[in-house]
Amino acid sequence: MIVGEQKKIAEIKELVEPYRKILILGCGTCVKTCFAGGEDEVSTVASALRLALSIEGKEIAVEELTVERQCEDEFIQEAAEAIARSEVVLSIACGAGVQDIAKSFPKVPVLPGVNTTFIGILEKHGLFTEECLGCCDCKLALFGSVCPIARCSKKLLNGPCGGSKDGTCEVDPAIDCAWQLIIDRLKELGQLHTLKSYVEPKDWRRSNAGGPRKLVRQDHII
Amino acid sequence: MNKQFKLKITVFHCINTFSDAGNVQRGGDETTEINFIALPCSSMVKDVFLLRAFEAGADAVIVMVCPEGACRYVEGNLRAKRRVMWVQNVLDDIGLGGRRLTLFNVAPGDEKAIVKIIEETRADVAALGPSPAHYVARLA
Amino acid sequence: MSTPTAPVSNLQRLLSQGEFVVTAECGPPRGADADAVAKKVAYLKGFVDAVNVTDNQTAIVRMSSIAASAHLLRQGVEPVMQMVTRDRNRIALQSDIMGAYSLGIRNMLCLSGDHQSFGSQPDALNVFDIDSLHLIRAVRTMRDEGKDMSGFELKGAPRMFIGAAENPFADPFDYRVIRLAKKIDAGVDFIQTQCIYNMERFKAWMNMAREEGLTERVHILAGVTPLKSAGMASYMAHKVAGMDIPEPLLKRIADVPKEKAS
Numbered sequence: 001m002i003v004g005e006q007k008k009i010a011e012i013k014e015l016v017e018p019y020r021k022i023l024i025l026g027c028g029t030c031v032k033t034c035f036a037g038g039e040d041e042v043s044t045v046a047s048a049l050r051l052a053l054s055i056e057g058k059e060i061a062v063e064e065l066t067v068e069r070q071c072e073d074e075f076i077q078e079a080a081e082a083i084a085r086s087e088v089v090l091s092i093a094c095g096a097g098v099q100d101i102a103k104s105f106p107k108v109p110v111l112p113g114v115n116t117t118f119i120g121i122l123e124k125h126g127l128f129t130e131e132c133l134g135c136c137d138c139k140l141a142l143f144g145s146v147c148p149i150a151r152c153s154k155k156l157l158n159g160p161c162g163g164s165k166d167g168t169c170e171v172d173p174a175i176d177c178a179w180q181l182i183i184d185r186l187k188e189l190g191q192l193h194t195l196k197s198y199v200e201p202k203d204w205r206r207s208n209a210g211g212p213r214k215l216v217r218q219d220h221i222i
Numbered sequence: 223m224n225k226q227f228k229l230k231i232t233v234f235h236c237i238n239t240f241s242d243a244g245n246v247q248r249g250g251d252e253t254t255e256i257n258f259i260a261l262p263c264s265s266m267v268k269d270v271f272l273l274r275a276f277e278a279g280a281d282a283v284i285v286m287v288c289p290e291g292a293c294r295y296v297e298g299n300l301r302a303k304r305r306v307m308w309v310q311n312v313l314d315d316i317g318l319g320g321r322r323l324t325l326f327n328v329a330p331g332d333e334k335a336i337v338k339i340i341e342e343t344r345a346d347v348a349a350l351g352p353s354p355a356h357y358v359a360r361l362a
Numbered sequence: 363m364s365t366p367t368a369p370v371s372n373l374q375r376l377l378s379q380g381e382f383v384v385t386a387e388c389g390p391p392r393g394a395d396a397d398a399v400a401k402k403v404a405y406l407k408g409f410v411d412a413v414n415v416t417d418n419q420t421a422i423v424r425m426s427s428i429a430a431s432a433h434l435l436r437q438g439v440e441p442v443m444q445m446v447t448r449d450r451n452r453i454a455l456q457s458d459i460m461g462a463y464s465l466g467i468r469n470m471l472c473l474s475g476d477h478q479s480f481g482s483q484p485d486a487l488n489v490f491d492i493d494s495l496h497l498i499r500a501v502r503t504m505r506d507e508g509k510d511m512s513g514f515e516l517k518g519a520p521r522m523f524i525g526a527a528e529n530p531f532a533d534p535f536d537y538r539v540i541r542l543a544k545k546i547d548a549g550v551d552f553i554q555t556q557c558i559y560n561m562e563r564f565k566a567w568m569n570m571a572r573e574e575g576l577t578e579r580v581h582i583l584a585g586v587t588p589l590k591s592a593g594m595a596s597y598m599a600h601k602v603a604g605m606d607i608p609e610p611l612l613k614r615i616a617d618v619p620k621e622k623a624s
Contacts, residue, residue: 008315009312009315009316010315010316013316040268040269040270043270044269044270044273044312047270047273047274047277048273048312048315048316050277051273051276051277051316051318051355052316052317052318054277054355055316055317055318055354055355153477154447154448154474154475154477154488154490154493155490155493156474156490156493157493157495157496158493158494158495158496158541158544159493160532160533160534160537160541161474161494161532162527162528162529162532162556162604163476163477163532163604164532164533164534165532165533165604166533167533167534170476170477170480170604171477171479172479177533180533180534183534183537195537195540196540196543196544198495198499198544198547198548200496201452201491201492201493201496201511202491202492204491
């Protein structure tokens with residue numbers, strides 16, 4: 001899923017300051033799962049925002065709505081009427097959702113209420129970890145399905161570096177050393193010898209470094 | 223600061239802490255209005271309920287939960303505690319003050335403790351003054 | 363593929379003759395003053411066989427290692443130019459290797475580099491386009507085949523003596539020697555280790571390297587850094603990545619009475 005965290009209410013307040021009628025639009029998919037932008041979070045942000053503004057003697061009319069996803073037109077259009085009623089939309093979806101709303105409703109300012117962080121997983125309740133950088137050249141097969149691009153702080157393909165200590169990364173002991181994980185996993189699978197092979201430099205052409213990407217599926221376009 | 227303002231305190235409590243306020247003032251007196259909101263478990267306290275209590279004009283909100291290790295639903299009181307801490311941060315962030323929201327562990331039926339908590343909160347909030355949220359937001 | 367028959371640098375000549383070689387390190391100044399380089403190097407001239415010039419070590423912005431290495435040459439001191447992959451992509455790295463060679467630099471050390479979070483610009487974007495092994499391979503290919511990473515035939519091959527670092531104290535311990543072998547296969551001529559305080563671990567590492575036949579294939583220089591004070595020892599032990607200073611040693615230094623401390 002895409003993981004994100006809500007912006008601080010103080011920051012959101014500054015963004016919506018010029019407006020008096022706002023729609024807080026939530027998303028029921030990725031950001032709901034990471035407690036950043038689902039229906040519950042919409043109501044919390046609305047309440048906190050009203051309180052924050054009333055402390056300054058200001059009032060704001062807040063409409064609250066959540067759609068299934070903000071990255072598909074079918075669901076976005078469900079918000080059309082509410083958006084038409086508002087001066088501004090505060091979208092607490094991920095960055096993709098915010099932009100899709102803006103594309104679909106070009107006459108209304110659309111503001112982000114979430115800082116989108118990474119593609120990741122729910123490691124355990126309340127803990128989300130980054131797993132994939134979307135490099136479009138997946139080599140997980142070489143590394144026992146532990147990604148050194150997303151999970152090694154230095155993106156080493158022939159790691160580890162000299163800073164690996166007690167299975168943790170030199171950057172932060174809370175970060176697992178991806179190369180320790182790779183070695184442990186390959187040991188478990190009886191495939192440690194595969195790491196003796198030199199892994200070639202990465203071809204970054206199809207990653208975001210090569211430019212923003214598109215995926216076109218002709219078999220679905222008529 | 224107006225020392226004569228009427229305090230409004232909202233108390234969220236688990237029904238296992240107490241189901242009848244008994245000696246505790248219900249409805250308050252001329253200085254204080256107290257609202258009790260009973261929940262089947264303190265973990266049912268959602269972030270938005272706490273915030274809405276302040277929107278409804280509360281100057282302080284208390285959450286009373288069972289002692290740790292004694293929650294009938296095992297973790298309910300732990301989850302309530304985490305949520306209260308989260309909302310305290312939000313209240314600090316917006317300038318309302320996390321100090322106005324508190325959580326206490328209370329042994330079931332311990333009326334003396336409940337009275338003491340409310341009295342202490344009353345005194346603390348009287349010193350703090352009314353909630354800086356001037357207007358009561360119109361709830362949808 | 364051919365390896366140079368004649369040594370390309372004095373360092374290589376001495377090592378291939380089996381001499382006990384001593385190198386030291388010179389961190390370039392945090393400024394544009396060439397004299398600052400000269401002052402530092404003056405202490406070392408005549409006492410060491412070559413001087414490592416660090417590349418924005420610990421991710422603290424300093425004068426570039428290529429420039430500082432060129433200053434060393436002017437003073438008659440042989441540099442080992444360090445190059446990290448943290449700040450430059452393969453385009454810039456290959457470009458600098460050729461530039462360095464054209465300035466007379468003949469030794470280089472290939473490293474990944476300390477993460478930028480340690481340094482003076484933790485807010486910078488890092489690069490890590492390639493890792494140290496890729497860099498080693500690239501230099502070797504440039505030297506022995508006269509081609510860059512894209513296969514282009516260079517007008518003048520940089521004939522560098524290629525070094526890398528190894529840390530016998532990093533984890534996972536049992537994998538370190540496999541990685542050393544990988545670096546040698548990629549084209550490393552000499553290894554410099556991190557400074558050694560844990561002799562037992564170093565001995566174990568050397569034994570493993572010897573058993574794999576690696577000591578026959580690469581020159582190994584062991585790192586030594588005198589600890590000037592308990593404060594320095596503690597800093598190295600806890601704040602510098604990849605250090606292993608055993609507790610008894612830290613205690614021994616800390617226990618020295620003030621009158622006896624330098």
